[in-house]
Amino acid sequence: MSYQAGETLADTDSLSRNGEPAENDRTPPGVLRLLGRTLLLGSEPYAAVRDGAKPGRRGFVIILVIIGLVVLAQLIGYWLGALTAPRLDSLQSLLYTAAVDLPWYAEQVQLDPTFATQFQQGYLVAWEALRIVLGYPTLTATGATIAAVALLTLLNWFVFAVLAHWLARWYGSRARFGQTLGVLALAYAPLLLRVVEVVPGAVAPLALIFLLMLATKFLALKTVHGLESVAALFVLLAPYVIVLVVLAVVLLNGGAYGLAQNPTINQALQVQQFLSQ
Amino acid sequence: MKNALRTYSQILQLRGDTIHTLLQSDQGIAFAVKLFLIVSLIAGLGMWAGLPSALRTPTLVERFDGVIEDVRETVAAVVATIESTVAAMEGEIEAAVDTAAAEFDRRFGGVIAQASALFDRFASPQMRLTRLLEQRTVTVDEIEAVVAQAPPTPAQMNQLLVRAGASEAETGRLLRLAGLTAEQLAAVRAAEQAQTDAAMAELQPLLDQLGMSQSEFDALLAQIPATPTQVSDWIKALSTTPEAVGSLLARIKATPDRLNALVAQTRAEVVKIEPALGERPSRVIRLGGAWLASPLHYASSWMLFVLALLVVAKSVGGRATVNQHLGAVALSAAPAVLFLFVYAPDLSDVLLAPSAVAIHYTGRILALIGVLWCGALLLKAVGVAHGFGMWKSLGVALLTWVALYVVAPLAVALTTGFLVG
Numbered sequence: 001m002s003y004q005a006g007e008t009l010a011d012t013d014s015l016s017r018n019g020e021p022a023e024n025d026r027t028p029p030g031v032l033r034l035l036g037r038t039l040l041l042g043s044e045p046y047a048a049v050r051d052g053a054k055p056g057r058r059g060f061v062i063i064l065v066i067i068g069l070v071v072l073a074q075l076i077g078y079w080l081g082a083l084t085a086p087r088l089d090s091l092q093s094l095l096y097t098a099a100v101d102l103p104w105y106a107e108q109v110q111l112d113p114t115f116a117t118q119f120q121q122g123y124l125v126a127w128e129a130l131r132i133v134l135g136y137p138t139l140t141a142t143g144a145t146i147a148a149v150a151l152l153t154l155l156n157w158f159v160f161a162v163l164a165h166w167l168a169r170w171y172g173s174r175a176r177f178g179q180t181l182g183v184l185a186l187a188y189a190p191l192l193l194r195v196v197e198v199v200p201g202a203v204a205p206l207a208l209i210f211l212l213m214l215a216t217k218f219l220a221l222k223t224v225h226g227l228e229s230v231a232a233l234f235v236l237l238a239p240y241v242i243v244l245v246v247l248a249v250v251l252l253n254g255g256a257y258g259l260a261q262n263p264t265i266n267q268a269l270q271v272q273q274f275l276s277q
Numbered sequence: 278m279k280n281a282l283r284t285y286s287q288i289l290q291l292r293g294d295t296i297h298t299l300l301q302s303d304q305g306i307a308f309a310v311k312l313f314l315i316v317s318l319i320a321g322l323g324m325w326a327g328l329p330s331a332l333r334t335p336t337l338v339e340r341f342d343g344v345i346e347d348v349r350e351t352v353a354a355v356v357a358t359i360e361s362t363v364a365a366m367e368g369e370i371e372a373a374v375d376t377a378a379a380e381f382d383r384r385f386g387g388v389i390a391q392a393s394a395l396f397d398r399f400a401s402p403q404m405r406l407t408r409l410l411e412q413r414t415v416t417v418d419e420i421e422a423v424v425a426q427a428p429p430t431p432a433q434m435n436q437l438l439v440r441a442g443a444s445e446a447e448t449g450r451l452l453r454l455a456g457l458t459a460e461q462l463a464a465v466r467a468a469e470q471a472q473t474d475a476a477m478a479e480l481q482p483l484l485d486q487l488g489m490s491q492s493e494f495d496a497l498l499a500q501i502p503a504t505p506t507q508v509s510d511w512i513k514a515l516s517t518t519p520e521a522v523g524s525l526l527a528r529i530k531a532t533p534d535r536l537n538a539l540v541a542q543t544r545a546e547v548v549k550i551e552p553a554l555g556e557r558p559s560r561v562i563r564l565g566g567a568w569l570a571s572p573l574h575y576a577s578s579w580m581l582f583v584l585a586l587l588v589v590a591k592s593v594g595g596r597a598t599v600n601q602h603l604g605a606v607a608l609s610a611a612p613a614v615l616f617l618f619v620y621a622p623d624l625s626d627v628l629l630a631p632s633a634v635a636i637h638y639t640g641r642i643l644a645l646i647g648v649l650w651c652g653a654l655l656l657k658a659v660g661v662a663h664g665f666g667m668w669k670s671l672g673v674a675l676l677t678w679v680a681l682y683v684v685a686p687l688a689v690a691l692t693t694g695f696l697v698g
Contacts, residue, residue: 040307041600041607083552084559086337090549193573200559201566208577211584215599222599229591 028052031065038189038216046183046223050175055182062185063157066192071146073195081137084200088136092127099123137200153188160184163239164221171235173225183224187216285312288611291654296608296661300597306604313607314572320613321571323620323640324564329627331564336556341547345540402427415441417451424455431461435469438462476505479519480512486523571620575613579606586659586677593673595663605662609655615647 029037034045049055049062099105099119108115131138158181165173165180190212193204214236222232259265287295299305335343397405406427409415420437429437434455438448452459477491484494498504503511512519552559587595587602597605618640625633660670 037303037307040303040310041603042303042307043598043600044303080562083554084562086550086552086556088550090546094546196566196570196573199562199566199569201563202570203566204570204573205577208573208580211580215584215603219599233588 028058031058031062034062034186035066035189035192038186039192043219043223045186046220049182049186050179050224052182054178055176056178057182059157059178059182059185062182063153063188066185066188067150067153070149070191070194073198074142074146074149077197077200078137078139078142080198081200085131085136088127088131096120096123149191149194153191157181157185157188159243160217160239163242164217164235167235167238168221168225168227171225171227171231173227175224175226179224180221183220184217187213187220190216281308284308285611288312288608288654289650291657293657293661296605296658299608300601300604300658300662303600306600306607309604309607313576313610316610316613317572317575318568320575320616321568321620323617324568324571324622326618326621326624327564328561330622330624331560332557333627334560337550338544338547338556341544345544406433410436413440417441417443417447420451421454424451428455428457431457431465432469435462435465473505476509479509480505481519483512483519483523483526486520486527575610582677582681585681586674589677589680590659590663590665590673593669593676595665595673597659597662597664601662602659605658606655608658609651611654612647612650615643615650617643619644 029045029048034048037045049058052058105119108119128138128140132141161177161181161184164184165175165177168175168180190209193209193212196202196204218232218236221227221235222229225232225235227235259269284295284299288299299308396408400408402423405423406429409419409423410429410433415437420441420443424434424437434452434457438451441447443451448462449459452462480494484491489497494505498508509519512522515522554562583603583606586606587597587599590597590602595602618636621636621640623633624636627633628636656667656670656674659665659673660667663670663673665673
C-alpha cells in the first residue's frame with residue numbers, strides 16, 4: 001500500500017474494520033485478553049462486549065477483575081514495600097516512651113484525663129502521615145487505597161454509566177443500558193496501570209490514569225452509542241459537569257445549613273446584613 | 278524481530294507510508310504502544326546510572342558509625358589541642374616568670390640583698406623567725422641562726438624541721454638550741470597526725486565514691502600540693518560534704534562509659550530501622566521500580582497536551598480516531614532513546630568531575646537532538662493520522678499550545694471572576 005500526503009485514515013477506521021481476530025472467533029475473548037487489547041488502544045474489545053451476550057453482566061465481571069487485580073497488586077506492593085522501607089516502629093515506640101516519661105506529659109494528664117488518649121491518637125496519626133509523606137507503605141494508606149479503588153470504581157462506573165446512557169439516549173442512541181455498562185467497564189482498564197505499583201518505588205501517575213480513562217470512555221461511548229465525535233465528547237464530559245455542579249450545590253447549601261445552626265454565626269451574619277442595609 | 282526493527286528504522290526516517298500502514302490496523306496501533314513502552318524503558322535505563330551511587334552511598338548505620346567516629350576524633354583532637362595549648366601556655370608563663378624573676382633579680386637583687394642584710398641586722402629575732410616560718414623552703418643553717426635567739430614553739434619547730442628535711446642528728450641539735458625536748462616535738466607530731474587522721478576519716482566517703490586507695494590519694498595530694506586537712510577545709514568552705522563531692526566526681530568519671538552505653542543503645546535502634554531486605558538491596562529494588570514506571574511518567578507529562586492536540590486537530594478537520602491519534606503520538610516517541618542520559622542522575626559522586634560534566638552535557642546534546650527528532654516525527658505522524666500536511670500539523674500543535682497555556686488559564690480566570698464577582 002502506498003501513502004499519499006493528505007490521505008486520511010478515517011475511511012479505514014478500525015472500529016468498523018473486519019478481519020480482527022476477536023471478530024473472527026466465535027467464542028468471546030477472555031476478560032484479561034479484552035483488557036490487554038484495550039490497554040494497547042485496540043477498538044475491537046468495545047465492539048466485542050457491545051455485541052456479546054449479556055454485556056451488563058460481562059461489564060460487571062470486567063470491573064470486578066480490574067478491581068481484583070489492582071487490589072492484589074496493592075497488597076503485594078504493600079508487602080514488598082514493607083520489606084524495602086525503613087522500619088520506623090521501634091523508633092516510634094521509643095520516642096513515645098520518651099515523651100510519656102516527660103514531666104510535661106504527667107502534668108497534662110493531671111490537667112486533662114483524656115489527654116493520654118488524645119496524645120496517643122495524635123501520635124499514631126502523625127507517624128502514619130510521616131510514613132505516607134516519605135513514601136513508605138502503611139496499612140492505613142493501603143487500606144484506604146484498596147477501599148477507594150473498590151468502592152469508588154464501582155460507584156463511578158455505575159453513576160457515570162447511568163448519566164452517560166441517559167445523555168446518549170437524549171442524543172438519539174438506541175443502545176441498551178446493559179451495553180453501556182458493559183463497554184464502559186472496559187474503559188476502566190487504565191486502572192490496571194496501578195499494577196506496576198507491585199514493585200516498590202514504582203508509582204502510576206493518577207493524572208495519566210484519569211486522562212487515559214477519558215480517552216477510553218470516549219471510545220467506549222462512541223462504540224456503544226454510535227455517536228458523532230462532538231456528541232460523544234459532550235456525553236463524556238457532561239456527567240463530570242453534572243456531578244461537579246451537584247456537589248457544589250450540596251456543599252454550598254449543606255455548609256450554609258450547618259452555619260445557620262450555629263446561633264453565634266447566625267447572629268453575626270444577621271448583624272452584618274443589618275449593617276450593610 | 279527483524280521486521281519490527283525495520284519498521285522502527287522506517288519510523289525514524291519519518292516514512293509516511295510506514296506510519297500510515299501502522300495506524301490503519303489495531304495491530305499497528307498496538308505496535309506503536311509497545312514501541313513507546315520499549316523506547317521509554319530503554320531511555321529510562323539511564324536511571325540505572327544511579328546504581329553505583331545507590332550501592333556506594335553509606336547506609337544509615339554506616340552514617341551513624343561515621344558520625345560517632347567523627348565526634349570521637351573531634352573530641353580527641355580538641356582535648357589534644359587544649360592540652361597542647363595549656364602546656365604551651367604553662368611553658369610560656371613559666372618562661373615569662375623566670376625571665377621576669379631574672380630581670381627583677383638583676384635590677385633589684387642587689388638592693389633586696391642589701392635590704393635583707395639591713396633587715397637581718399636591725400630586725401628582732403622574733404621578726405626573723407616569723408619571716409622564716411613564711412618561707413616555703415628553709416635550710417638547717419637558717420633555722421640554726423634564728424632559733425638560738427628566738428625560741429619557736431614546738432609546733433613552729435616541727436614545721437621548720439619538716440620544711441628543712443632535717444636529719445635526726447640535726448633535729449636533736451636544733452632542739453637543744455631552741456630549748457625544746459624530743460618529747461615536746463613528738464607530742465606535736467602526734468597531735469598533727471591525729472588531725473590528719475580525723476581529716477582522712479572525714480574524706481573517706483569521697484575516696485570510696487571514687488574507688489581510690491589511700492596511696493593514690495596521697496599521690497594526688499602531693500601533686501596539688503595540699504594536706505588532707507586543707508582538702509577537708511575546702512569542702513567545708515564550699516558548704517558541701519565529701520559524699521556529695523564524691524558522688525559528683527564519680528558521675529563525671531562515669532560519663533564516658535555512660536556515653537558509650539548510650540551510643541551502643543542508639544546504634545541498636547538505628548540497626549532496627551534498616552529495611553528488612555537491607556538498605557542497599559532496597560535501594561536497588563526501588564530504583565528498579567522507578568525505572569519500570571518511567572514510561573508512565575513520560576506519558577503522564579505529555580498526555581494532557583496529546584488530548585488537547587486531538588481536540589484541536591479534530592476541530593480543524595482532522596479525521597483520525599482516538600486510537601489512531603494516540604498511536605501516532607506513541608510512534609513519535611521512537612527517537613526517545615536519545616533521552617537515555619537525561620534520565621541519569623548527577624554522576625559527580627561516582628565519576629571524576631570532568632567526566633561527570635562531560636556525560637551531563639553529552640546527555641543534554643543528545644536530548645536536544647531527540648526533542649527535535651521527536652517533534653518532527655510528531656508533526657509527521659499526527660499529519661498522517663489526521664490527513665494534514667507538515668505545516669498544518671505545525672499550526673495545530675502551535676494552536677494547541679496557545680489553547681493550553683494561554684486560552685485555558687484565561688478561561689479559568691474569567692470563570693473564577695464570574696463566580697466570585
